[in-house]
Amino acid sequence: MLSSLFKPAWQSGSVEKRLRAISSMDGSSVEKQEILAQLATEDVEASVQIAAINKLTSAVRLHELTLNSANDSVRLKAENRLNEVLGENSSLSDQDYRELISRFPELKVRIAAQATTAAIRAEVLQNIPTEQLLEVLELTIYSDSRQQIAERVSAIEMLESARKTLRGKDKTAERVIKAKIDEIRKVARQNAENLNTVEKLIDEVEYLASHDWLSEFKAKLLAHRNHWDNLQFEVNEKLRQRYKVAREIIDSRYEEQKVIEETHHSQDQVVDEIEVFLKRSANMDLAGSIDGLKESLERQKQFGARWQELSVKARPTLIKDELVDKMLRALQSASELLTEARGVLQPEVVSEQTETGSSKETSDISKVEKASQKLNSVLKKLKWPSDFGEFKSKTELLLQLTNWKNAQKASAVEYQERLDSVHKKIGSIFHFSRTGNLMRAKQFYERTEKRLHQFNEKDCSKLEERLAEAHEALDKMGDWKNFATEPKYLELCDAMELLGKSKHHPDKLSKEIKDLQKSWKMLGHSDISDQYWPRFKEAADKVYQPCAEFFDKRHKTRKDNLQQRQQIVDQLRELLKNTDWDNSPDYKAVQSSLRSLGEKFSKIKEVEHGPGQKQWKVYSTLKDDVYEKLNVAYEANIVLKQELIKQVIVLAEGTARQENLASLKILQTRWKQVGVTRRNADQKAWKEFKKQGDLVYSNVQQLRQGERDEIDLQLNAYRNIVKEIKQLAKTAKDLSEADQQFVVLQEKYENLPELPDQLPEKLVEGIQRDYQHACDLFDNSHSRIINSMHNRQIEMLRKKAILCVQLEALGEAASEQELQEITQQWDAIELHDSALSRRIEKRKRSAQTSLDRKQISAQRRLLCIQLEITKGVESPAEDKNLRMQYQLDQMNELGLGHQTSDSKEQLEMMELDWLCMPGAEAEQQKILDERFQRVLQKK
Structure with a gap:
């Protein structure tokens, strides 16, 4: 009794005392480690076991707990603690790791994933089966192990799974895997291309051999020969x-x-x-x-x-x-x-020639x-x-026949032209005789007379007759000359007197008087002219009287205008004289005054020609002197503006930058500050300055737009991939195809160039967040497809289980027709899961054999009780004793603290066992089925 009072605290009956004792123990002591191992293994309270496990450092003891503990929480804690002991904070030596592997080969995966020394990890990975490499890859945090696994894995399915596991964790290993995947796909594509090439060549040459020969077959055959003979691979x-x-x-x-x-x-x-x-x-x-x-x-x-x-x-x-x-x-x-x-x-x-104009024609x-x-x-x-x-010979024959005819026609035309010319000259003799130009008429007579011998007798006779008539008209013309001039003098006198009644402007009237006087002189002097001259002169003086009065008045007006213009000249002289040209005068005011005086001077136009010209020369000289002074400023200012143009050209032709706009504004301000310049030069310079300034602005705008477009292009590339992943998540149906498309999209996303640093951080984070969300959506879709496929397989299993029930009900007495109908229905149900298919096939085969159905009924009844315990449902009264006995057996086997969970996986396993289990007794099968399904479907 006294010994029980003084036993150690870790052996106390109080849970709290045991926990405190564990807390105070030194974990580095070998003795304490034995006590902790005993508590972790034998203590009835799970909390004490867990506390002891937290201080255990023996990997062996921890692994034994994971294997032997009946309590799920204790077993889970032991696994976690084992990971810690083996992992980052481990004190195990390389030899300790090797001994663990030798004793517990199942720890190879954990040690390969979590061992602290690279040599041990590499050694274990070298000897671990290939199918376990993916398990290590999921657990390890070490880059060198990941890379070693990446080097070892070679199957495309394992490479795809490994890449998915490494996504975003280890870029180096991921690149190795990606390179191997790409190489495998490249080789596969090349083999497919080679096979396609060979089959295409064979198909084409068989086509040539099976059809009648065509002209184009030759080129095809030669091309096929060359192609086939130069294949770089084995066929x-x-x-x-x-x-x-x-x-x-x-x-x-x-x-x-x-x-x-x-x-x-x-x-x-x-x-x-x-x-x-x-x-x-x-x-x-x-x-x-x-x-x-x-x-x-x-x-x-x-x-x-x-x-x-x-x-x-x-x-x-x-x-x-x-x-x-x-x-x-x-x-x-x-x-x-x-x-x-x-x-x-x-x-x-052929050689006959015609002499034009001869009698031989x-x-x-x-x-x-x-x-x-x-x-x-x-x-x-x-x-x-x-x-x-x-046909050239034919052409020459035709040409030979037409040459003579053409020559005859040409000769006749030339003869007629000469004849017409002589007739025309005789007509000119008549014309000049009628107009009184006797000398000109005689000249034409002499020329015509010399040319009569050129014509034949008939034409010559007609020409001589007309020429005689022309000579007679020429002789009569001399007698009528004096008689003909008197009417013309009378006509001129009448015309001058008629001008006196005219209302024409004096300038026009004066000109008409001069024209009539000129016509009078042209008639020459004669007795008839002296007779009519006094009349003509008196009429002219009378007509000119109002013109003289008009000209006197206009002279006075021009004189006044000249005096007004002289005042402007004097003002211009004062402007030139009084302006202090040496001390930076107001050139703009001088220019304005000069323009104002010029406009006034130009408005006064009516002046006498002589004095006006003299005054204009003085005005022009003064104006030139003023402009000479202004030119100095003009030249200097235009040079400044040209310099500004050069600077803006440098901006326009240089590399476009954002700061170019600020430089352009400075140049524009300086342009406004430059003084006066010549108008034409200033306008020309301004057009060039504005043109180059517009180029600068356009270049900067293009730069901005290009940067915006480039950024938008990059952003859209990221967003488009995110959209494609989301769309894939929505529409994916085939698992393999969806995974392949998802890998391609991930590669495209990873290979996109980095986004510019100047982008807002929130925008970049938003894109990354959208990408992660899209990947999550695809993962959900992936799980949905897998679940859907799994659910379909379970449903197919249920249908086959129903057929098994029918077979079991028929027993060995089933007819051939009934068996055939059930077989047809069985074959129509697609169950691709090989494990489930084997199990249900086993039940099908047992349906036609003699089994202990009573024992199977007991097994099914026990499975119903297990389901009812898991779901927390009361069992029927007749099975309460059986249920209690089962629960007692479980407590004895697993311990008092063991609890049954109703996880989805456990319920599914129970249903699979139920569906694949051979049928019970005929009268019990339906009852037990309804009981099991009723409990299974209960929430």
């Missing part, structure tokens, strides 16, 4: 044999076709030779054609014989045969023309016309197609 024997069979067929056809093509080539050569000879014949002159007529006939005969020979070897095309026949007939027709023309064209006829007309008729008859027989071009 399997079956495909090679297929190609060989088709190749032998097409090669045989090729040789046959080669002979035909050579014959066709020879036919083409003959056609070309005939065409060359035809063109040469067409372009040969008449004399050469007649001289070579014999040779031409011989060549035509050779062409015909050769063509006939080749046509026997290989039938020419219809078009080519017709062309040869057409060319030979044209050559034959041309030869016939030249043969007949040679007899018609005698040398004296008409002597040979009948001879030439006769030859022309003969040649026309021969030319009509010529059969020379127009598409063969011009």
Whole structure:
């Protein structure tokens, strides 16, 4: 009794005392570690076990707890503590790790993932099975281990899973995996391309071998030969044999076709030779054609014989045969023309020339016309197609016939022109005689008389008759001259007197008076002119009187205007004299005054010409003197503006920068501060300055727009991938295809260039947040697809379980038809999960065998009780004792603190066991099924 009073606190019956004792223990003591191991293993209170586990440092003891503890919380805590002991804060040596692996091989994954020394991790990873590498990858935090795993994994499925695990954790290992995935896919794509290339070549050569030969087959066959012979990879024997069979067929056809093509080539050569000879014949002159007529006939005969020979070897095309026949007939027709023309064209006829204007002009007309008729008859027989071009010999024959006719026509036209010219000159004699120009009339008479001998007798007689009449008119003209001038003097006097009644302006009236006086003088002096002069002068003086009064008044006005303009000249002189040009005068005020005086001076225009010109010279001199002073300022200021233009050009042609706008504003302000300049120069300079300034502004705007567009392009690239991932999450149905598309989108996202630093931090964070959200959506979609597929498999399992019930109900007495119907329904149900399929197939096979159905009923009843305990549902009265006995057995086996959880996974496992378990007794199966399903579906 006394010994029980003084036992250690860790052995106390009080839970709190045991916990305090554990808390005060020194974990580094070997003795204390034994006590802690005992408490962790044997204590009945889970909290004490957990407290002891927290101080345990023995990996062996901790692992034994994970294997043997019946309490889930204790086992979980032991696993976590084991991870800590093995992991980052571990004090284990390399030898300790090796001993653990030797004793507990199942710890290889944990040690490979969590060992603190790289050598141990590498050693374990080197010997660990490949299928466990992904488990290590999910657990480890060490980069070198991840990279080693990445180097070892080679299967594409494992690489995809490894990449998904490493996403965002280890870029180096992820790059290694990505490179291996890319290489595998590259090799697969290359193999697929190679196979596609071979099959395509075989299909095409088989197509050539199975069809009648066409002209385009030759190029295809040669291309296929070259392609096949230059393949850089091995082709399997079956495909090679297929190609060989088709190749032998097409090669045989090729040789046959080669002979035909050579014959066709020879036919083409003959056609070309005939065409060359035809063109040469067409372009040969008449004399050469007649001289070579014999040779031409011989060549035509050779062409015909050769063509006939080749046509026997290989039938020419219809078009080519017709062309040869057409060319030979044209050559034959041309030869016939030249043969007949040679007899018609005698040398004296061909070389006959006509002497224009001689008496011989008409002597040979009948001879030439006769030859022309003969040649026309021969030319009509010529059969020379127009598409063969011009037949030069025919053209020369036609030209020979038309030359004489054209010469005769030209001679007749020239003769008529000479005759018309003489008649026109005789008409001029009559004209000048009537107008009183006797000297001019006599000159034309003499010239005409000398040219009469050039014409024939008939025309000459008519010309002499007209010339005699012209001479008679010339003689009469001298007598009528005096008689004719008196009416003109009277006409001038009447016209001057009539001006006195005119209302014309004095300037116009004065001019009309001068014109009449000039006409009077032109008539010359005579007795008749002296008689009428006093009348003419008196009328002129009277008409000029109002003009004189007008001119006096205008003179006075011009004199006044001259005085006003003189005042402006004096003001301009004072401006020049009084302005202090040496001390920076107000050039703008001077310029304004100069312009104002110039406008006033220009408005006063009516002045006398002489004094006005003199005054204008003085004004211009003073104005030039003022502008000479202003020019100094103009030149200096325009130089300043030109310098500003150069500076803005530098901005415009240089690299566009944001600060260029500030520089441009400074230059614009300085431009406004520059003084006066010449108007034209200033406008020209301003246009250039504004043009360059607009370029600067446009360049900066383009820079800004380009930066905005580039940033928008980058942002849109990120956003588009996020949208595609979200869309994929919405629409994904096929798991494999969705995963493949998701990996591609992740690669695209990772390979995007970094966003600019000047972007707002919130914007960048928002994009990253959207990307993570999209990935989460896809993960949810991925889980949804997996769950959906799993649920469909469970549903298919339920359907097959129903068929099993039907089979079990039929028993061994089932008919063949009933079995066949159930088999058909069974085969129509697609169950792809191999494990479930094996289990349900096992139940199906047991349906037609003799089993202890009573024992199976007991097993199903016990499974119902387990489900009812898990769901917290009361069992039927007849099974209460069985339920209590089961619970007592569980407490004895697992301990008092063990509790059954109703997790979804556990419930699903119970349902799978229920569905795959052989059927119970016929009368119990339905009852137990309804009982199980009722409890399973209860919330």
